[in-house]
């Protein structure tokens with residue numbers, strides 16, 4: 001029997017107001033490995049920054065995760081509910097003499113930091129309080145002097161991060177000063193809470209952004225001090241904008257939910273994010289089961305990926321074309337409702353979806369392609385002047401008469417009406433069909449006009465054209 005424990009992975013976002021697409025990719029990689037291995041995917045909200053961790057901010061993360069269907073198996077756990085646990089670990093380390101109280105004031109530390117800088121030395125805590133004798137410590141505590149708790153880090157040797165993606169990252173221990181693990185106000189710090197959480201949640205793989213790689217040696221020292229085995233570390237490179245700066249609002253939308261609102265499909269976004277930092281031969285399109293099967297940390301790239309909005313848009317178009325029309329019909333409804341459309345005939349919508357599916361790249365574009373089925377249209381003045389003229393009106397009249405007489409109301413007979421007129425008038429099909437398109441849709445670009453006429457039905461079609469005759 002195989003007794004190797006199943007992997008336990010976590011996504012541990014700090015609420016910032018939205019789920020960033022970089023965070024979503026981290027979540028995805030953890031999720032994929034958990035699903036691939038039959039392991040567990042845990043969601044932990046690192047909400048110790050009380051100012052930023054508002055209920056809305058937390059909800060934004062959950063909404064993003066839910067929309068992407070990154071289903072977690074345990075949690076969400078909240079760090080603010082785990083303070084007792086952190087304190088227990090601090091007490092243990094205090095008892096073992098591995099951490100110590102530090103009474104240095106912010107002003108003192110600041111003065112020393114500036115001094116170091118002016119002497120071109122790296123500012124490091126000088127261990128003033130580590131060198132206090134027991135009696136002094138007792139007196140200061142009894143006198144009510146505020147203090148933080150510092151971790152006594154090793155003085156010599158080195159700490160090595162064996163990173164699955166980055167390889168071995170070596171740091172000389174003398175480069176790391178004594179980390180504050182509990183602030184003067186009693187709150188524990190990130191590097192400490194993350195270790196206590198990962199240990200107590202039995203996390204086997206820590207996959208996160210490489211902006212945390214600097215923290216990892218300190219965390220490894222804490223694992224060692226607490227006597228816990230190390231997890232596997234994998235630091236995923238950042239996502240950059242086209243100017244190779246870290247992706248930010250300047251480069252476009254960075255929040256997952258913004259992509260939902262712009263009419264992207266969750267699986268298209270996930271597929272894109274998966275490939276941004278990982279590859280499998282030159283394959284671009286992956287279903288979710290394929291991602292689960294093929295993803296591997298070993299094939300993640302070492303260097304940062306550049307976010308390419310055009311490629312994401314292209315991929316979204318691929319997903320829209322592949323989607324089941326029934327599914328798109330459900331997805332498109334909120335976009336139509338946003339335009340104030342209330343009464344939606346689902347059968348008509350399904351037909352509309354089918355004729356526009358090949359032509360659009362987002363659900364927003366699709367909504368533009370089908371909205372006129374459900375609302376009055378009013379082409380703008382410029383279009384009216386251009387398309388409803390003394391030349392086109394007699395032709396539109398003929399179209400009305402002939403469509404009116406049409407039976408059955410089907411694509412081919414409708415097309416025949418227009419094709420006959422082309423022959424009769426010696427005008428191009430565009431000349432004849434375009435005014436009709438504008439009358440029916442209010443726009444100059446749409447799906448095939450014969451299909452639109454068919455779906456719109458005789459009554460509405462004639463009514464809309466008549467308005468301009």
Ligand code: GLU
Pocket residue numbers: 011012013014046194207208209212
């Ligand atoms: N809370 C950290 C962040 O949002 C992640 C910590 C971790 O994954 O270890 O950047």
